[in-house]
Amino acid sequence: MIESMKRWKVERPDEEIVAMLIKDLGISSVQAKILTSRGIIDSGVAKDFLHMDASSMHDPFLLYDMDKAVSLITTAIASDKKIAVYGDYDGDGVTSVTVLTTALERMGADVFYAIPNRFQHGYGPNKDLFLELYEKGASLIITVDNGISGVDEIAYAKSLGMDIIITDHHEIGEVLPAADAIIHPRHPEGEYPFGELAGVGVAFKLACALLEDVPEDLFELVAIGTVADLVPLRDENRYFVKEGIRQMRVSKRPAIQALARIASTEQATLSEESIGFVIGPRLNAAGRLGDATPAVQLLKTEDATLATTLAKELDTLNKERQAIVAEIAKEAEDMILKMYGDTVPLVFVIGGEGWNSGVVGIVASRLTEKYYRPSIVLSIDRETGIAKGSARSIAGFDMFAELTKNAQLLPHFGGHQMAAGMSLAVTDVVTLRENLNKQAVEVLTEEMLTPEVRIDVPLSISEIDVSVLESLELLRPFGMAFEKPVYMIEDITATTVRKIGAAKNHMKLELADEDVSLDAIGFGLGPIADQLTPGVKLSVTGDLQVNEWNGNKKPQLLISDIRSDDWQLFDLRGVREATRWLPTIPLDDTVFVAFHEQTVTHFQSSMKGIDITLFGQEAIAKAENLVLLDIPDDVIQLEELVGSVHPDRVYAHFHASESRYFDGIPDREQFGWYYSFLKKREKFDFVTNGAQLTKHKAWKKDTVYFMSKVFSELGFVKIEDGFVSVQETAGKRDLTEAPAYKERERQIELEKRLLYAPYMELKQWFDTVRNGIVDREEH
Numbered sequence: 001m002i003e004s005m006k007r008w009k010v011e012r013p014d015e016e017i018v019a020m021l022i023k024d025l026g027i028s029s030v031q032a033k034i035l036t037s038r039g040i041i042d043s044g045v046a047k048d049f050l051h052m053d054a055s056s057m058h059d060p061f062l063l064y065d066m067d068k069a070v071s072l073i074t075t076a077i078a079s080d081k082k083i084a085v086y087g088d089y090d091g092d093g094v095t096s097v098t099v100l101t102t103a104l105e106r107m108g109a110d111v112f113y114a115i116p117n118r119f120q121h122g123y124g125p126n127k128d129l130f131l132e133l134y135e136k137g138a139s140l141i142i143t144v145d146n147g148i149s150g151v152d153e154i155a156y157a158k159s160l161g162m163d164i165i166i167t168d169h170h171e172i173g174e175v176l177p178a179a180d181a182i183i184h185p186r187h188p189e190g191e192y193p194f195g196e197l198a199g200v201g202v203a204f205k206l207a208c209a210l211l212e213d214v215p216e217d218l219f220e221l222v223a224i225g226t227v228a229d230l231v232p233l234r235d236e237n238r239y240f241v242k243e244g245i246r247q248m249r250v251s252k253r254p255a256i257q258a259l260a261r262i263a264s265t266e267q268a269t270l271s272e273e274s275i276g277f278v279i280g281p282r283l284n285a286a287g288r289l290g291d292a293t294p295a296v297q298l299l300k301t302e303d304a305t306l307a308t309t310l311a312k313e314l315d316t317l318n319k320e321r322q323a324i325v326a327e328i329a330k331e332a333e334d335m336i337l338k339m340y341g342d343t344v345p346l347v348f349v350i351g352g353e354g355w356n357s358g359v360v361g362i363v364a365s366r367l368t369e370k371y372y373r374p375s376i377v378l379s380i381d382r383e384t385g386i387a388k389g390s391a392r393s394i395a396g397f398d399m400f401a402e403l404t405k406n407a408q409l410l411p412h413f414g415g416h417q418m419a420a421g422m423s424l425a426v427t428d429v430v431t432l433r434e435n436l437n438k439q440a441v442e443v444l445t446e447e448m449l450t451p452e453v454r455i456d457v458p459l460s461i462s463e464i465d466v467s468v469l470e471s472l473e474l475l476r477p478f479g480m481a482f483e484k485p486v487y488m489i490e491d492i493t494a495t496t497v498r499k500i501g502a503a504k505n506h507m508k509l510e511l512a513d514e515d516v517s518l519d520a521i522g523f524g525l526g527p528i529a530d531q532l533t534p535g536v537k538l539s540v541t542g543d544l545q546v547n548e549w550n551g552n553k554k555p556q557l558l559i560s561d562i563r564s565d566d567w568q569l570f571d572l573r574g575v576r577e578a579t580r581w582l583p584t585i586p587l588d589d590t591v592f593v594a595f596h597e598q599t600v601t602h603f604q605s606s607m608k609g610i611d612i613t614l615f616g617q618e619a620i621a622k623a624e625n626l627v628l629l630d631i632p633d634d635v636i637q638l639e640e641l642v643g644s645v646h647p648d649r650v651y652a653h654f655h656a657s658e659s660r661y662f663d664g665i666p667d668r669e670q671f672g673w674y675y676s677f678l679k680k681r682e683k684f685d686f687v688t689n690g691a692q693l694t695k696h697k698a699w700k701k702d703t704v705y706f707m708s709k710v711f712s713e714l715g716f717v718k719i720e721d722g723f724v725s726v727q728e729t730a731g732k733r734d735l736t737e738a739p740a741y742k743e744r745e746r747q748i749e750l751e752k753r754l755l756y757a758p759y760m761e762l763k764q765w766f767d768t769v770r771n772g773i774v775d776r777e778e779h
Contacts, residue, residue: 001624001648002531004563007452008541010488013037021046028468030459034475034485037456049238050474054214056239060205064190069165069181070209072140076163077109081139085113086130087296088123088145088199089287091228091280094295095221096144096203100167102300103207103215112136115292118358125150130157138162142206145199145225146170148184151177167202169231194235196481200225201240219244220251221299227272228280232481241477245271254307255298262311272477282311285318288358325359328352329366332377336367344371346440346449347397349433351378351387351426361390361419368392372451374399374440380426387429391420396448402439406432453561455541457485461492461513466553469546489518489557490539499526511540511557519547522559530584533568534759567770569763572653573755578606585651590625593641599630599655620644627651631750638754639769650766654755661751663700665744666707670699671735674707678717678726687722706740713738 013036021032024043027050040046048056060066076083083104087097097113104111114133116126124146130153133141140163147154147166154177157164164179169186176182183202186195197205204222208214223244226237233241248256248270260267263278283295294317298310332350348367355363357379367375374397378389393399398417403410409432413422424432478484489511496510505526511518520540522528532538540562547556572581587610594600595615603612612629613620615637626647631654632638642650666674677693678684686708694701708724711717714733718725735741753765 001567002528002536002538002562002564004561005451006561007447007450008488008561008563009452009454010458011037011454011456012458013456014041017041025050027474028471029463030457030468031471031475033457033459034472037485038482052239052242054239057214057236058193060209062190062192063183063185063202063205064187064192065181065183066206066209069142069167069183069206072163072165072180073104073109073142073210074107076140077104077107080110082137083109083111083140083142084133084136084138085111086125086133086141086143086146087113087115087292089115089118089292090145091283091295092199092225093145094283094287094292094299095225095228096167096200097296098299099200099207099218099221099225100142100144100203101296102218103210106215107210112138113296115287115296117291118287119290125153125157127153127156130162131160134160134162140165143167144203147177147179148172148182151175153177154179167199167206169197169199169202194237196232196234196237198222198226198229198231198237200229201231201237204240216243217247217253220248220253220256223248223272224275224279224283227275227477227479228283230480233272233477233479234481238477238482241272241479245275245477254301254304255311257304258298258307258311259314261308262315272479281321282314282318285314285321288321289317289324289356321359324356325362325366328355328359328363328377331355332363332367344373345437346373346444347433347436348373348375349378349429349436350376351380351389351429353380353382355379357388360388361392361421364390364392368394372449374402374436376422376432376436378429380429382426385426386423387426388423389421391415391422393418393420394448395452396444397440398443402436402443405439406435409435453486453541455486455488458488458490461489461511461516461518464518464544464555466546466555469544469555484543486541486560487544487557488539488541489513491537492540493535494532494538497529497532499529501526507559509559511538518557519554520557520559522562525559525562528562531568533570535763536564536566536568538562538564567647567766568649569759569766570649570651571759571762572651575653578603581651581653582607582610585627586625589623590627591620591623591645592627592629593620594629595632595637596630598657602655602657603629615641622646625649625651627653629653630655631747631754634746635750635753639772642766642769652754652762656751656755658702659751659755660744660747661756663703664748665741666703668735670703671707671710673697674704675711675716675726678711678724683723683725685722686719686724706744709740710735710738713740 013033017036018029018032021027021035021043022029025046035046040049085097085101087093093115097115101111101113114129116122116129121129125143141157142165144167146168148168148170154164158178165181166177166179167183169184172184172186172188183206185192185197185202200222204218207218219240223241226241231237249268257267259279259282260270265274265278286292286295294310294313298307298314301307331352335350336348360377360379364375364377372394374393376389376391378387380387391399399420400415400417403413403420403422409428410422410424413420415421492511492513494509495512495517498508500506500508505524507522507525507529509520511520540557540559542560543558545556545558547554575581592610592612593615594612597614600612600614620641623645624647626645628650690701690704694704708717708719712719714737715727718727754762
């Protein structure tokens with residue numbers, strides 16, 4: 001048995017719907033299963049989803065206050081008034097600023113932008129920064145990707161005499177700011193057909209309304225902000241990203257070219273994953289460490305040389321951010337070890353003085369990923385006595401709800417089930433930690449503390465080929481609300497298993513199901529190779545890709561998890577030195593059993609610190625792993641042992657100090673010659689003359705001793721003081737009646753069955769034993 005690293009939650013798509021989509025749309029079973037598992041179960045809807053075009057976009061004037069906002073902006077432009085675009089410092093924010101300022105510049109507006117500093121101004125509207133904009137001559141402020149929560153700040157800006165337009169997509173509070181126009185896809189008085197736009201999506205809709213056209217060259221920026229902000233990739237968001245990525249792959253925009261080049265990524269292969277892991281982090285890095293302006297400058301520049309310089313600057317900042325994250329994560333790990341030792345609490349609340357508040361959310365994510373526990377990481381400022389930080393959670397622990405129960409400790413907090421941000425007094429950190437851990441006892445079960453993976457596309461190997469995998473491009477982009485599929489292949493075997501990599505920490509397999517096979521690789525899963533036994537039935541999960549090598553393309557599975565419900569037999573026979581096979585055996589929940597005292601003595605020196613149980617001397621409890629050090633005297637002993645232990649894994653070493661299998665049993669001609677030899681002598685001195693006899697007949701000494709013992713047990717001879725003499729009064733008896741003969745037959749049969757049988761025969765024999773035990777228990 002191989003236990004999976006995560007709990008598998010398998011959701012199987014309706015096969016009838018899958019068949020209908022295959023028939024109606026002419027798509028592969030893999031594509032049909034993905035669509036069905038995502039709730040796209042109507043052929044017409046699926047067709048529209050797969051083949052989106054510009055008609056997927058909604059009229060921007062369906063957004064509440066759009067007409068009012070356009071009127072205010074066009075009036076300001078006509079009056080030569082200064083317009084300030086007020087953004088945010090993350091990827092969604094900087095792309096929003098770029099999109100809207102670009103549109104306004106095309107209209108001839110006198111426009112400039114401002115982005116709050118995370119450390120100086122915090123998130124969202126800021127009175128001091130609004131005052132600066134006013135002093136720079138701004139008559140109109142347009143917020144992008146923020147503003148909906150700035151009730152007091154917006155009122156302050158209005159008191160200075162400026163007009164305010166808010167464009168935002170964040171949660172709306174009970175009170176709306178007193179802005180001149182609020183453009184929000186979920187405005188309480190609006191009826192916009194799609195409420196899940198990112199901040200950049202809202203800014204783009206405003207740009208479309210202002211320009212009275214769709215500025216298609218801005219799709220790539222909209223795609224970046226949409227993916228970076230993790231909004232659902234449905235409806236027009238999907239079209240924005242799909243079209244944006246198509247443009248990015250051939251883009252002449254210096255920023256896109258420079259970012260791809262600096263990250264050593266081929267521009268023609270850019271995808272939503274490239275945005276999430278290559279472009280997004282670099283655009284975010286500036287705002288996480290200070291001023292986000294370089295990110296906007298990069299996105300806006302038309303100068304390739306400047307773009308390269310700015311891309312390098314952002315790359316350097318991203319590396320600096322990574323180093324800071326690594327340093328804080330190390331300090332947090334050390335703190336956890338010091339505070340808790342080997343005991344992992346239900347909720348982590350960790351704080352460090354001087355930790356960069358811009359990256360503590362990333363550190364919290366790392367802790368949650370490693371320990372699978374809700375985590376809060378705080379940056380502590382001793383001078384102000386304030387701790388600011390971020391939280392990440394796990395399924396079953398609603399972080400926002402649990403923090404709400406501690407509202408008296410948290411003057412500022414916000415978020416949702418899986419993530420939150422907060423500030424509190426340093427003196428209240430311990431209380432918050434204690435409270436959350438007490439609350440966790442009430443809501444988290446032991447099962448919830450094991451990470452879960454949702455598997456929604458079970459496949460057979462026969463469904464997978466290069467053309468099918470390449471056709472999945474039609475389903476992209478994957479993301480929120482249209483997640484990348486997690487594939488599962490069940491009940492297969494591994495025909496080849498090998499460790500790869502310099503440290504042998506990776507695993508490469510060839511998976512087979514009847515007459516079809518699939519290459520698979522598991523990075524970091526090298527140790528599992530030691531757990532795979534021939535013929536064992538496996539199930540694997542992971543991602544499928546096309547592996548191209550020397551012009552040849554083959555499908556390949558990147559394994560993320562693996563499991564087997566089969567019991568396993570590990571063949572250690574013939575490996576004499578214990579030091580060679582001991583390291584492959586887990587010592588937890590393992591029992592080492594010997595059937596003979598001499599075996600215990602034999603292994604004591606090489607197995608120091610490991611208890612060896614002598615069968616028959618004490619009761620043997622159930623264990624996950626059973627190590628058989630030698631061969632029993634009778635198969636019944638082994639059946640009894642397996643029945644009592646119920647192991648999931650059997651390690652068969654079967655040490656035999658004196659093997660009888662190859663010696664066999666002397667035949668009747670040998671017995672006859674030896675008996676005639678003895679009859680010719682009154683007494684035969686076995687001690688003195690035995691060597692001459694064995695040399696003469698080319699027999700082993702043990703063979704002569706064995707025949708003598710058989711004759712003795714049958715009464716044919718008498719053995720006394722090393723002399724063998726024939727008993728004339730002995731009657732006729734068959735050789736097989738002698739106990740020694742029967743014991744030799746039994747030992748040879750046991751050795752044949754256990755020690756020298758091919759692996760699959762031994763496995764089948766154990767299967768029979770185990771099945772027999774199960775049958776007896778059931779009846």
